[in-house]
Amino acid sequence: MATPSNGGGGYEYLFVMTPADWLICNICQYPSREPCLSICCGHTFCKSCLEGAKRVTDACPICRKESFGTILHLQADRAIRSLHVFCTNKEKGCKWQGEVNDIINHLGNSDGCQFEEVACSNYCGKYLQCQYLTSHVADECVRRKVDCQYCHITGEHQFIEGHEHKEQCPKFLLACPNKCEAENIPREDIDEHRKMCPLEEVTCPNDCGVTLQRQYLTNHLKSKCLCRMVGCQYCHITGEYQFIEGEHKEQCHKFPVACPNKCEVGSVPRDDVEEHMKMCPLELIQCEYHVVGCEERMARKNQKKHNKEKMEEHLSFITHQLTDVQHKLASETVNSREELTTKITQTGKDLATTKQHLSGLIQRLQHTQRGFTTKQDDLTVKVEQVEKESKEQLVITKDDLTLKLQQAENGFKQQLAANKDKLNFTIQNLTATQEEARKTKDELTQQLALTKQDAKKTKDELNQKLTNTERDLNATKQQLATTCQNLAKAEKKHITLTANTDEVLAKLETKFQTKMAEIETAAQKRVTELETKLEEKNKLLEGIFFTTSDLWWMHINTTASKLSSGDQVVPVIVKMSEYTNKKRDEVIKHTDSFYTHHGGYKMYLCVCANGWIGGTATHLSVYLSLMKGPYDDQLKWPLNGHCEVKLLNQISNSEHHLGKGKYQVSGHQKITGGACMWYSERFISSEDIHKTTPTHQYLKDDSIFFQVDYKLYINI
CATH class of the missing domain: 2.60.210.10 (Apoptosis, Tumor Necrosis Factor Receptor Associated Protein 2; Chain A)
Incomplete structure (x- = not known):
């Protein structure tokens, strides 16, 4: 059985021998804890049970006497503490038995009961017996600290051996994604390996659109890529393979082509075809005497044979041609003489007519010159009149321009005054804007100051709390000193209780010091957190002024x-x-x-x-x-x-x-x-x-x- 929480009620342990009746609490029916003896009827009660009964009524629970008195039953307390009990883990296999004074030390000490169930010190959530705790923490706990065998970082076992870390560990060994012969490649080196992996799919750097494994890329670039650079074997220009072997062959001026007449020469460069056709023996040509009438065509190689065979016909054609030419020359000569005589006669007539016309023109010119002199005099008079009128008009125009210039100057001054007013208004707006900016900056500065004040106030409050805690600690220590003095006085009267009391006080002091250390650590941690938050807030406020x-x-x-x-x-x-x-x-x-x-x-x-x-x-x-x-x-x-x-x-x-x-x-x-x-x-x-x-x-x-x-x- 477990001991009641907070020490309430009697001892619920399994005793080796049944306790005497005078040791039993008359309320909870267990051996009394801090036994008290009633003065009215002499019955024994637990101190906590009696206090609970008094909260209901002041009468004695047995004799019902009002306002009864009690004293500490020290004899019963010594007797109960010396009784032998079994360990509370007896059913689990613990064979320990001892006095009531020793069972607390047996259950609470790490070297005590090995069958006591305790929580894992790594807070993994498991409860197990003390005898298994060491092996569990060292070998089984999912939250035990272990090192990754690859990257050697330290972490909890469930994280290091879990899926998440193995998927992220940069040193975790993997096989090549392309299943090449390389194995045990660190994850961080996978990308570098793929840049050299012979089975990695790569795209041809010539942009031919072909994707293939790297091990075949060299051969592809050398002999198969349609976009590889090659030279034409005929004209020696450089270009892509698909161009040189395709479109270029239809245009290359050095590419060999067959003779259109299929002569014995076979093939000639494309640029030389026209020259070849001028000498090709199979080219059809006209007879050399086609100008005189021979209309036959033959291959160039048969031209001499044709001339020999048609020699008489050619001479006949030439004779007829000469006769025709002589007749034409004679006829053209007679006609030319007649035409020349006619043209000379007509030219003489035209010359006489021209002389008469020229005499009439000279007379008209003299008459026109006399009229021009008269008109020049009239024009001089008109020019003088126009010049006089122009001067008068110029004076009038000058006055008008002076008036308009004065009006324009007045309008410009008015416009300048209006623009000056607008400029003053703009300057006022700019001044107001600068004032608002200054106010905004002042507000931000005030907010920063307030934030710092709040942080300082928070820090002061924490310091005050820490001071209060220290004061409470000192008061508690004083109370502890007083208690020690009281215990020293009681030690003189009760030698048997001295040793047990010292042990209990030592444990209480250790627990108290541990608790106070935890409180101090938590307070320091809280101060550090608040200081960190203050620094972050200051950085945030400073960040407002970033550009x-x-x-x-x-x-x-x-x-x-x-x-x-x-x-x-x-x-x-x-x-x-x-x-x-x-x-x-x-x-x-x-x-x-x-x-x-x-x-x-x-x-x-x-x-x-x-x-x-x-x-x-x-x-x-x-x-x-x-x-x-x-x-x-x-x-x-x-x-x-x-x-x-x-x-x-x-x-x-x-x-x-x-x-x-x-x-x-x-x-x-x-x-x-x-x-x-x-x-x-x-x-x-x-x-x-x-x-x-x-x-x-x-x-x-x-x-x-x-x-x-x-x-x-x-x-x-």
Whole structure:
């Protein structure tokens, strides 16, 4: 049986021998605890039982006498404490038995009863016997401290051996995801291994659209890639294989083509075909004498044979042609002489007519000159009149202009006065705005002061409570000293009780000191927490005065630092640090993977600081690739969405650079490795990255940030 809580009632232990009746409490019927003897009837009661009875009535519980008296029954107390009892864990196997004075020490001591059930010291929630506690804490408790065999961090067993840590431990050994021969690869080295893994699915760097294992990439680039660079064996220009072997063959000026007449020469360069046709023996040509009438055509090699065979016909054609030419010349000569005589006669007539016409013109010119002299005199008179009128009109116009100028000057002065009033009003508004800003700053300063006062007040209250606690502790210690003195006096009278009392007091003092140490620790912890909160509040108030650019830069830096595999949803911010070194060393930055949404498509971003293969070193290249993800079998294909990649302005949430790229249709299909779905070989020039103005800056602390926005169109 367990001992009653708070010492109430008698001893409920299992006694080796039945206690005498005079030791039994007449209320609870157990051996009395702190026995009291009633003066009226001499019966024995437990002190706690008697106090409970007195709260109901002042009469004796046995004889019912009013206002009865009691004394401590010291003889009964000594007799009861010397009685032998069994351990309360006897049914569980404990064979201990001893005096009532010793059972408390037996049950409460760690070296005592090994069958007593206690709670696990690691607070795992289990209760077990003391004899099993050591092995449980060392080998079985789920909250025992153990070291991870891979990363060597210390933590609770249930965490270290649990699914969560094994999924996150950077040193946990894994097999290659591509099932190559490499095994026992630390998780943090998986990405590096995949960059060299022969079974990793890679995309051809020539952008031919082919995805294949890395071990076959060299052979593909050397002999199978349609976009590999080769030279034409005829004209020796360099180009892609599919161009050289396709379209170029139809245009190459050195490509050998067969003679259109299929002569014995066979094939000739395309540029030399026309020259060859001028000498080709099978080319059909006209007879050399076609100008004189021979209309036959023959192969060039048969021309001499034709001339021999048709020699008489050719001579006949030539004779007829000469005769015709002689007749034509004679006829044309006669006609020419007649025409020339006619033209000479007509020219003489035209010359006489022209002389007569010229004499008439001279007479008209003399008459016109006399009229011109008369008109010149009239014109001089009119000019003088016009000049006089113009001077009068000029005087009138000058007066009008002077009047209008005066009016315009007055209007301008009035407008200037109105503008001056508006300027004064604007200055007043600006002054009021500055005053409001100053008031706002004063209010914030007052709030900060009040917050510090509250914190100081809280700290003072805690100090006061700590002082009160120390005062109570001192009072308690004084009470304890007084109790010790009283016990010392009682020791002289009761030698038998001295040893037991000292042991109980020592235990009480130890527990008291432990409790006070816990109180002091809790108070110190609370003070530390309040000081930490005060510092955080001060930092928060100081953060109010951050500039917009500082807050924006902190936002993008914080967002980029949280990027991790499997828990991000686009839009996502990606950081590329050490930009200068990566550009110099031509390093390609592969980000961690991320998802379009929870349970969505898996992607990663590739940034080439020095341009991509086939691109240009003066520009930065960006690629967005689709990866094989754990949810691909439940998703809809092909992937349908719209991508935007921005280079972020690090001092303001505006003026970001939106890159223009191209989509690859093949990159939106369900894949087994990785496929480029969006790319921009000339995302932004290196010169523009380094440009800095008061409102924007892309490169800061040798780092740049990209934001990926992917809008997914759901196919229902």
